[in-house]
Amino acid sequence: MEDVLADDGEPLICILEKMLLAPRQSSNSQSHAIFRTQCTINGKVCDLLIDNGWTKNVISRAVVQNMQLNTSKNPNPYKISWVKKGMEISVTESYGVTFSIGKKYVCDVLCDVVKMDVCHLIFGRPWQFDVGATYDCRAHVYAFEWKGTYSFYQDIAHAELPTGLPPLSNIQHQIDLLTGSSLPNLPHYRLNPKEQNILQGLVEELLEKQLIQISRSPCAVPTLLVLKKGGSWRMCIDSRTINKITVKYIFPIPRIEELLDQLTEEGVHMDSTKVAVILDWPTLTTFFEVHSFLSLTNFYRKFIKNFSLLMAPVTECLKSKEFRRGNEQQLSFEAVKKAISSAPVLSLLNFDKLFIVDTNASSLGVGAVLSQEGKPIAFFSEKLCPAHQKCDNKTLQYINSQRTVNRMHARWVMFLQRFSFTIKHKPGSNNKIADALSRKRILLAKLQTEITGMECLKELHFEDPDFGIIWKQCHEEIGGSEYMIRHGYVFKKNLLCIPVSSWRPQLTHEAHGGGLAAHFGKENTLQQLQTCFFWPRLRKDVFCMVDSCPICQAYKGGA
Template sequence: MSAQRYLRKGYEAYLAYVINTKEVEKKVESVSVVCKFADVFLEELLGLPPVRKVEFGIDLIPGTAPISIAPYRMAPAEVKELKSQLQELTDKGFVRPSFSPWGTPVLFVKKKDGSMRLCVDYRQLNKVTIKNKYPLPRIDDLFDQLKGATWFSKIDLRSGYYQLRVKESDVPKTSFRTRYAHYEFLVMPFGLTNAPAVFMDLMNRIFQPYLDKFVVVFIDDILIYSKDETEHAEHLMIVLQTLKNKQLYAKFSKSDGIRVDPSKISAIVDWKPPKNVTEVRSFLGLAGYYRRFVNGFSIIAAPMTSLLQKNVKFEWTKKCQQSFEELKKLLTEAPVLVQPESGKEFVVYSDASRNGLGCVLMQEGKVVAYASRRLKSHERNYPTHDLELAAIVFALKIWRHYLYGEKCRVYTDHKSLKYLMSQKDLNLRQRRWLELLKDYELVIDYHPGKANVVADALSRKLLFALRAMNTRLKVSDDGSILAELRARPMFLQEICEAQKNDQDLQAKRKQCEADTGSDFRISSDDCLMFKN
């Protein structure tokens, strides 16, 4: 055996004893309080929901004509699955045969468990739908209410959208075309642009008496919070009784605790002392984005910066170590959070390389947050188109609490992604991601790679540091490293300095300051910019 050869050569050996530690899943009947409401936790919805005060409507831009698109071609396995799922939806009363002039194709998206989910491609309908402006709260704002609470329960509604009816007059607009027949939804389907806002309206009305007291709702998720166990039992009973009275049904599943995300500072805290010039450059490269928040950054970093000079021998001195530790301490305590405002357009710059994904979240020219992660092994085989799309999906997932329900413009340096929303021939991976994109009110635009400075740096330069950290152990499922800041790339800083020495631009600056109708504006970085 190869193990014996290694032992003979003097290698260290470890004996591992592996046992199955799979927990026995709890049942509704075995959980206190919940056991009294077993009829709220159904394995599946049994039929049409009751008529509610809130119903889903589809208001169209005036003058819109019915949209009808031919069905997509399907593989034999998909055809078989289509027939099965259509029968299930019909049996439950969720869909019915349709004679509507509207018609949208369907496609399948593979779920994580390998099963197939039927999705209706409502992209064209969403384009002509008047957007519902009902406000969706930011998750971090909702969590501000939890101060002082120590007991939590989270409830997910079962197929929440299917528990809300579509207005009878708007049912024909939901119709979809298959090779078997033409169908239309009687319940709110997934993929429609106003679905999150309407469902949020329903949940707020139902739980209005308890909001800001012991209940937080976000679309189809309910969080109950309390100060002690006795109080929590009372609160949980009130919520479950409300669900029962309103005939809303939930999933019974194990919940997760709420904790502060350590990844926001782990990129700095867990950094080991550099062992060569490349590692010094990596650390200073990441830390440099925070420099405007740390008083005397350059002075503190000087011992390490000197190691980057040419013809200087690398020697990690006591002063270098002190500089390193001091910077880590200051960077993790610096007030680097820049909070965005709801209702104003967000801008995402995304980029991908063969090492990793990088993205930057901005609002009104200010950087709100950035994120990056290295590629997983299977992602290294993606074609460039899919890799760049993966960067966009990564950004939307990680900043969902900012972007969900908000207008968003995504810039990528891969030109063909600009036409993704109108593309017909999609592979399974692209179909799955497109379903996620349809949940957001976004526009994808092309932006040359050279102009996408920060995202490009995150996907390429900083990945050396991420690789070094992740060799220690697996920190998280996706290896994400997050930090929120306002960044000022060196290239932009150089442009600003050069502007001050340009007489023509100085004249333009004076026009801006005098507000005499100039085509320019002065940005928050004190740079002269063209007006958008």
């Protein structure tokens, strides 16, 4: 069972009249209270009221007008008179509200639009009936099953803790203190009368349930109260002085990698429940959500090829003081979720067989794939700092034959001498295992700064005679690995595909005679375009353009 607390965020600002003008004294009793909480609609926090005696689900017209929601006609219009004092209200519209409470609970409810000033939303019997809600009047709590969660944990989740401690077992836990240390005996923190009564009540409740007992030990540490989101209080023990004199736990914890090496099954795959949580993760809106997403996905980085490069735009937003999410961060967020959903099953390593490590480096980061017999065992990726981005990976094949090396170089040479290996440089055009995602991102960033209006290419791919079918196959994940979609553009390997449009002659003209180009010949112009772009009949288009260039005809006598 999960406690779903009220949402906290940007509130919805509407004008609401006060129904009760006479002041009322506050009371801790729940006997006259109506269940109130807060939910989120379109990123705005709204007040939600649940009423057992109300026969409809309604939403305030102020919410509809403020958020500019599109309503529909109510098939069964009616009139009410008690919500808005002194007038009768006709209910003729309805709206399907999608709201959320917390990070997990999301629900769609059909509500009637009512001009009211009680709150933003009122859920009555229809919503309670649909979700099968059970209301505890004294605890003032609604409980219902959502996606099987309640029924799955119902046998171990109790509304109240059982009385008494569990039976004694053969193994008893004890805290070992450092030899010669003195036990702390500290006074309690100062509390006001209200906090003192709350703390006394918590202690008496624990004593009554026999979960604690009166201590006569000379050791004493203080307690303090922490206010929870729901308005209740949590008692916390300040054990810092005890922790300072406690013998640290020094049992060697086995590494996850070593445990995986000892497995004897077919392979290693990710936990399906964790994958489902990642795929259902909502859009990142705060630094806290980014850290939570990184913590969960980082656990599975060995399954994902070039994980650091995929996640780089998301981690970049953590460097700023204010959270800013752009299109690049959203594309990175979706790319990571897609990569996790299609992650391969990793093979178990065999120390009797040859290991192959394929690496890929760019100005953004490095990536590596450890494999045996063509099957991946683990992936590694790391984003490079500015100093490491200047390194040349081609020179690594001469690392053992260089005569003069610096201190860091010598340290790595000594480490690598422990292994028997052979280094072979593989050009980027032949390196198909280590994905060149970073090269595509750098290419797009470079082109978008040099050429304006490139965003319109995304709209041309879908109906293009050359790439329309390829676009559809890439979206449906059909066909070979030669084509792929990255950041909304179609790529053939590392080349940006240009659809049939005025872009083809414009790019050809720019490569031949635009900017600093000196009206290269056919082959040089073709080579300039082939470093970044691809389209069918590219060679023919270049040759025709160069042959028809008036400057080349006049001054060079033909190209």
